[in-house]
Amino acid sequence: MNYWTVIHAAILHPALLSALIHQTGATDLDPGPHNALRPVSPQGGQIEWLFWLIFWICFIVYVLMVVGFGSAAAKSAAGTDEPPPIIEDEEGDRRASWFVGTATGVTVLSLFVVLVLSVIAEKRVEDTPKENAVTIQVTGHQWWWEVNYPNSQADHTINTANEIHVPIRTPIVILTKSADVIHSFWVPSITGKRDLIPGMSSAFSFEVKTPGVYRGQCAEFCGLQHAHMGFAVIADIPQDFEDWQQQQLRDAVEPVNPQEALGKKVFLTHACLMCHAIQGTQAGSRMGPDLTHVGSRRMIAAETLPNIPGALGGWIIDPQQIKPGNHMAPNGLQGEELQALISYLQSLK
Amino acid sequence: MSFRSIYLAALTSLLFMVACTREDRILRPAPSSAYTLNTVQVSGLNPGANPVPPSPPPNIYQESAYAVSEGQRLYEQYNCVGCHAHGGGGMGPPLMDNYWIYGSEPQNIFTTIMQGRPNGMPSFRNRIPEYQGWEIAAYVRSLSGLLPKDVAPSRSDEMNVKPSESSMPKQTPTGITGRPETRP
Numbered sequence: 001m002n003y004w005t006v007i008h009a010a011i012l013h014p015a016l017l018s019a020l021i022h023q024t025g026a027t028d029l030d031p032g033p034h035n036a037l038r039p040v041s042p043q044g045g046q047i048e049w050l051f052w053l054i055f056w057i058c059f060i061v062y063v064l065m066v067v068g069f070g071s072a073a074a075k076s077a078a079g080t081d082e083p084p085p086i087i088e089d090e091e092g093d094r095r096a097s098w099f100v101g102t103a104t105g106v107t108v109l110s111l112f113v114v115l116v117l118s119v120i121a122e123k124r125v126e127d128t129p130k131e132n133a134v135t136i137q138v139t140g141h142q143w144w145w146e147v148n149y150p151n152s153q154a155d156h157t158i159n160t161a162n163e164i165h166v167p168i169r170t171p172i173v174i175l176t177k178s179a180d181v182i183h184s185f186w187v188p189s190i191t192g193k194r195d196l197i198p199g200m201s202s203a204f205s206f207e208v209k210t211p212g213v214y215r216g217q218c219a220e221f222c223g224l225q226h227a228h229m230g231f232a233v234i235a236d237i238p239q240d241f242e243d244w245q246q247q248q249l250r251d252a253v254e255p256v257n258p259q260e261a262l263g264k265k266v267f268l269t270h271a272c273l274m275c276h277a278i279q280g281t282q283a284g285s286r287m288g289p290d291l292t293h294v295g296s297r298r299m300i301a302a303e304t305l306p307n308i309p310g311a312l313g314g315w316i317i318d319p320q321q322i323k324p325g326n327h328m329a330p331n332g333l334q335g336e337e338l339q340a341l342i343s344y345l346q347s348l349k
Numbered sequence: 350m351s352f353r354s355i356y357l358a359a360l361t362s363l364l365f366m367v368a369c370t371r372e373d374r375i376l377r378p379a380p381s382s383a384y385t386l387n388t389v390q391v392s393g394l395n396p397g398a399n400p401v402p403p404s405p406p407p408n409i410y411q412e413s414a415y416a417v418s419e420g421q422r423l424y425e426q427y428n429c430v431g432c433h434a435h436g437g438g439g440m441g442p443p444l445m446d447n448y449w450i451y452g453s454e455p456q457n458i459f460t461t462i463m464q465g466r467p468n469g470m471p472s473f474r475n476r477i478p479e480y481q482g483w484e485i486a487a488y489v490r491s492l493s494g495l496l497p498k499d500v501a502p503s504r505s506d507e508m509n510v511k512p513s514e515s516s517m518p519k520q521t522p523t524g525i526t527g528r529p530e531t532r533p
Binding site: 180198224269270271273274275287318320321324325327329330331 | 374376377378379422426427475476477478480481506
């Protein structure tokens, strides 16, 4: 557990903070870097290079402007109200117009260089090789991310939410869709922003070089909980990615003790199954995130809360306190039923 | 600007505040309410007049544009369209006409949703929270123009052959006897 999780919890749900502090073993909750200046992909590298180029050009221009204004201020005859005398100086005028002309030329030229290099950088970001790519369908919802790994065989399709697992050093093609309003897919460490537009689908690709967890965020204002619409890209070595795929393809595990069995019964007889799916049970609705392997995720509620029993319970009982306006309804589950539901959901690895 | 025109402008803007309940939102509804279903008669067959509705629900669901548009969203998501289409009906009866088998009041519609009805209407009791039942009931009423026009949705994400709910002509509800419903 790190300070970021604690700050998150403190802002969102003060009551959860104490639960978090007393929780042990929650170590891999690092939200991951969220930094366009430490890219982990060639695409992010192009964007970073362009950023520094524009930064240094602007920095030089800024220094020149400050020096110019400073020297002009030093020369001016401050403190006199009389207008300066008009001096006829043809040689001086010629030098002045030469200087202004050159400065204008340099300005236009540097802007032009920035334009051309931006186009080149964008072209290189687009030109990611797409052979043997892993294709991932990302659908933006208010306020979470649906993630599907399409496959020509229906039973090899993976459905998950808010966590995108990718293999490193492999081209990744992201297909975008939106279920309601415009969202924007942004993982600063990996690549630039891509809008998800309702009724339109688009595609883009990237490749991650370094294993790790990289935080993503919706970057287009999409309603009340836009700020809490996060996700994570989890880059693994190809072998780990294979293992993860195999695990995600399995049906949900069956309850192994009476408490989990009761939890499953609670899930299937209350409002849960109106919106959520658990593969291998009767629950098959696609309105909310797929919960078949929810126990294997790091965070819940779109990177808002750590996936620990306390946070999960708080979320189930009163989601409108944590993310007001979200589409999950509060429910009146009491003690034993709630505990059983939590342990069942946590068992869904 | 003269004092008189400022005064008039202030007076006019006061008038606009009258319509503010339209924008009221309950983001944190109670999971369940004290509303008891069992006081409601479920059969359309009854001696004398048409069904008399029980006590009315909180007005918020009929007067808030947010609640009604939530009802519209849930109407799609809970697959009401599967049987009732976008009001025109199919396997289930149409909802945009004036004919109401079980009464047109919000309480009647809520009861239909929560308890189910013979010949196919399933019961959503314990499956959806009560406030969502009220939201859907409010939306269903907007399908036949029974809600104020400023509250009913004016656009839909689905393809529709009917006009938007806010433009639906108001239907006078009739019950199973074919006569206009008696109102308490």
